Amino acid sequence: MKSKPIMLKLGGSVITVKDKFLTPNTEAINRLAEEVADSEVSHLVIVHGGGSYGHPIAARYKITEGFKGKHQLIGFSETHNAMMSLNKLIVEALIGKGLPALSISPSSSIITRHGRIHDIPLDILTHAVSMGFIPVSYGDPVLDHEKGFAILSGDQLISILAVKLGAEKVIVGVDVDGLYTSDPKTNPSAQLIEHATLGDLRELVGEVSGSKTVDVTGGMMGKIFELTLPVMNGIEVLIVNALKPDNIRRALSGENVRGTRIIKG
Numbered sequence: 001m002k003s004k005p006i007m008l009k010l011g012g013s014v015i016t017v018k019d020k021f022l023t024p025n026t027e028a029i030n031r032l033a034e035e036v037a038d039s040e041v042s043h044l045v046i047v048h049g050g051g052s053y054g055h056p057i058a059a060r061y062k063i064t065e066g067f068k069g070k071h072q073l074i075g076f077s078e079t080h081n082a083m084m085s086l087n088k089l090i091v092e093a094l095i096g097k098g099l100p101a102l103s104i105s106p107s108s109s110i111i112t113r114h115g116r117i118h119d120i121p122l123d124i125l126t127h128a129v130s131m132g133f134i135p136v137s138y139g140d141p142v143l144d145h146e147k148g149f150a151i152l153s154g155d156q157l158i159s160i161l162a163v164k165l166g167a168e169k170v171i172v173g174v175d176v177d178g179l180y181t182s183d184p185k186t187n188p189s190a191q192l193i194e195h196a197t198l199g200d201l202r203e204l205v206g207e208v209s210g211s212k213t214v215d216v217t218g219g220m221m222g223k224i225f226e227l228t229l230p231v232m233n234g235i236e237v238l239i240v241n242a243l244k245p246d247n248i249r250r251a252l253s254g255e256n257v258r259g260t261r262i263i264k265g
């Protein structure tokens with residue numbers, strides 16, 4: 001691909017109301033579509049999370065545990081269907097701003113092994129990006145060679161795509177200002193980490209022993225674990241608050257944004 005694409009992750013906690021089943025954050029979705037349009041980025045890939053669309057159904061049917069019985073099949077279908085509904089809202093908002101968004105469904109083309117992607121067909125994506133389309137993919141339940149099925153997180157997907165597509169950078173939009181010394185939602189004295197290196201990241205996910213100065217849990221832990229891959233491959237990662245107006249436009253345009261910048265070091 002001639003021009004390196006920018007990868008944009010829109011967190012489920014940003015585009016949905018997380019504690020209200022199947023409820024989109026319409027205001028955020030429309031604003032983010034506008035910010036993407038205003039940034040005038042030429043090569044872009046978007047991946048979004050599930051929030052109150054994907055997670056509750058997947059949890060009810062224990063999809064992450066893999067296939068245990070036929071009663072789960074309907075849960076797999078319902079989870080994927082909910083994700084398609086959310087994806088449609090994002091794609092429609094982008095099209096509404098005149099952007100050529102193109103929905104890409106992971107479960108139609110990816111089979112994992114123990115929940116991990118080993119092979120990912122890139123032809124359609126590279127072709128679409130180089131033509132100027134904006135592929136919009138998402139975290140999705142997928143079939144799995146060992147477990148029957150698994151949940152492919154948007155964070156794993158965007159990290160692998162970033163490497164395979166030779167991305168310029170990965171911008172991760174969440175509902176907090178970035179990576180903190182502990183969860184800022186539960187610890188008011190948590191400090192924002194503005195810069196981190198691959199070494200710092202590895203320490204966070206427990207690959208390096210030593211005294212732990214940072215407490216990362218929940219969704220942020222999964223993100224840090226996955227984002228190690230693009231950083232390792234020399235791709236800069238920027239974690240920013242996508243609920244704060246103009247942050248995503250600024251990040252896409254290469255302007256300074258309060259957040260966490262992670263580089264190889």
Ligand code: ADP
Pocket residue numbers: 010011012013014049051173174175176178179180181182183184185215216217218219220221
């Ligand atoms: P999304 O749904 O947007 O992908 P998640 O909700 O899965 O994001 O993960 C982000 C959440 O992780 C934050 O809202 C925050 O509550 C939590 N979190 C836990 N530990 C940390 C930390 N050290 N720094 C920042 N956020 C953290």
